[in-house]
Amino acid sequence: MLVRAFNGQGAGRYTDVIAGVNWIVANRDKYKIRVLNLSFGASPQSYYWDDPLNQAVMAAWRAGIVVVVSAGNEGPSPMTISVPGNVPYVITVGALTDGNTPYDPTDDRLASFSSAGPTYEGFVKPEMVAPGGHIASSMPSSSYLATLDKDSMNLASNLFTMSGTSQGAAVTTGVVALMLQSDPSLTPDTVKCRLLVSTRPAITAQGKLAYSVFQQGAGLINAVAAVNSPATGCANRGLNLQADLDGSAHFGGPANIDDHGNYVIMDMEGTAWGDTVDADGYTWSKGYTWSKGYAWSEGYTWSKGFTWSKGYTWSKGFTWSKGFTWSKGYTWSKGLAWWEAMSQSYATGTRSASIASWVPNE
Template sequence: MTTRNPRATLFAASALAVFLLAPVSGGAETRTESVIVQAPSFHEALNAVNEVGGTITHQLGIIRAVSAELTSDQIRALEDSAVRLRIHSNSTAELTGKGSKGGRGAGGSGGGGGAAGNTYYPGLIGADRLHAEGVTGHGVTIAVLDSGLWPDSDVLLRPDGGLRFLGSYDVLTGKVNGASDAYGHGTHVTGIALSRRSGQNGFDGIAPNADLVFVRAFDETGRGTYANVIAGLQWILDHRDTYGIRVANLSFSAEPQSYYWDDPINQAVMELWRSGIVIVASAGNRGPKAMTIGVPGNLPYVITVGAMTDNFTPEDPADDVLASFSSAGPTVEGFVKPELVAPGGHARALMDKQSTIAKDHPEFHDGAYYFQMSGTSQAAAVVTGTVALMLEQSPQLTPDEVKYRLMAAAQPAQFGSGSPVYTVFQQGAGLVQAYNAVHSTASGSVNQSMDIDLDIAGILHYRGPADAYAKRGKNGGFTFFLRDANGNPVEDDGYLWNDQYVFQDGFMWNDGYLWNDGFLWNDGYLWNDGFLWNDGYLWNDGYLWNDLHTEALFTESWVEQE
């Protein structure tokens, strides 16, 4: 069996490279490692670390854990503890970037300068039509967990001048109700979701009247840790009722290191979904190859978003394509991902020109307010704003119902013959359509055969309907397909994929194609140890998140603008 060397990785999914380090401190005799210690209960984890003399850095009750600085002797003592403990490496991630295709600068879509520029994504998904009808996200609070927020009026205030910034938490400093973003990524994502700035074509943001809370979990260099992210998710859950949080944007991604239910970030995200918060996650920028969806996008209990691009011609939908960097499914557990795609190419949004990203890449900043960036981070922000519009119109919807309506309203890319251009493993149900989703009366729900309570408790886990068989020939590889509820292969158009990317254009994203199974592929079945991928897609069965000596790792850099 070919095994992977799993590593804890976090990166902002807008085309950002990841640099991993296992943090250490002290000399040879006092060297410590930053770890997450998980137990059957939070207090057992807390007591276990205190008993061995460790230094606790975060209390992570949301996953019954603490993060701590421990020496190797203290780690060995925990491993010998009578309490059933799991020890996870708390790695750090650094977010960096690179240049653009074809030398296109910040004016590539919508112009530049200090005046309010025009963005294309509200019009691409029909959000501009909703704005004209008065549907703008009013009364819905969006939580964004990212690198911070530049305190510009376009994100702090509503169009009428009222304050929409309800609160914030800086995990790194412990401060509340502040606003700063030395890195820039968080502001860019937030602007796409809800900026109130308007140009000749209307609002720039998808949900310009939505309220906002912000959690800073990445520092001024774009670095974060598992513990910081989990602590931020804990804060969102704890303040759900205080601020009326209905949807959370997670525009970062980590390379999966275990099954979805074992990942500490995923465990925290599952708690938010169970509480009624819709989670929108970026798919990642490791496409176009199969099985490249990151954490937490590999969770069945989130809305995972890939990216498409208008090819720098927002007025001409005929040449729109799936972004080549957009990560594709299925997941190791056989779930179809992403659920949707959204505009994520050369997205133009708010960013302080003094932020790290803008100074590193000044050619993409207009010198005033806007920066241009590509990635599934931006696509996820588009869907986050769309969810806010849906919940304004239909506040009774559960996360599973929101996800179903989004998928039912989406429009897949099709050839002139009517057959889908991309498979469900690449485009999910298709391009998000805000107008159709908001006015949808679809009454279905995803994950109907799954029990999230039992999943969180570790009693039952689930697999999806995807399967694969090895291709013959010297190049090898796999062909991916779905199985129906009876285990029979479904090999219709759009369900069979040989892991190739279509580079041509000349097709349309429209609603003339109907997926023939009612989205049964967005459900799960009881996990069975007999459900195994071919060698090369599995981790070592002995891997239990206890490899603490994580080596330095470099992965993909920024994707080019598309």
């Protein structure tokens, strides 16, 4: 089912999107809605719990709907996760590209445009990555985007090729549908847990993580393993969705920034709050290459489990105020000249991540 909240140019207001999410929650039983794909993004302007769109998304999760969200296409810089991908409860997805060789996995790599975490509240995002480079999908040749970029439109088959984390989120949504078809009793938290434990992280020839958890999360999606996984209780630990929604408690994640400007995972079990986890992949100094392919290993053992998915009550101070402002906005005209003329009209709205930050060559 498609619930439309954007206009023909791929732009929409917060109120329209919130109304769409609320309609889905209200009609979930009537139409048997179990999973919701949100392939769009807006720049964070507040903490996740104060954002009205995020509140609507959290209410959908509470209602039993698995929400899958695109991470955003503002990478590779850190702290570029979009709203509502910055909601800690949902499944936020980054993008993998296959180097234009779909039958050769050896050159598969993290897409350079894929947004990276952590979020302003210290949560690791994205949780995982999925194929998002030059994905072909059905689209009428008369649609606005097809007329805008005729080179990406295959008129004979009505297929349009795009790149973005929106495509990765769509792939993940399909896998979630398979999981719920196999076991309709799964809760959103259990679906997220099974997706996490069944992923395949990218590793180097030396057996180390090729990308930080702030870039690839737990790794590349594995549909067969996710459907067959028996895992429970490994996602959204330490969080309380009802408390978040009623305002009685809010939560932060285990990410922080060290004295050298590196993004790190804190050891939440240690004796001193703020100590960093001493393991590969939990520190990101932005020294990773993007052009090289890596092996996506099914045999990698996370040395600290999924401690990075744990939340805690927001009471201990972070240093996130250091150099960061909520006024950071998207460059509306980036990549699409036609957007410039409409920027004033939609300056307070959201935008389709797969359109506004489209990267055709990944």
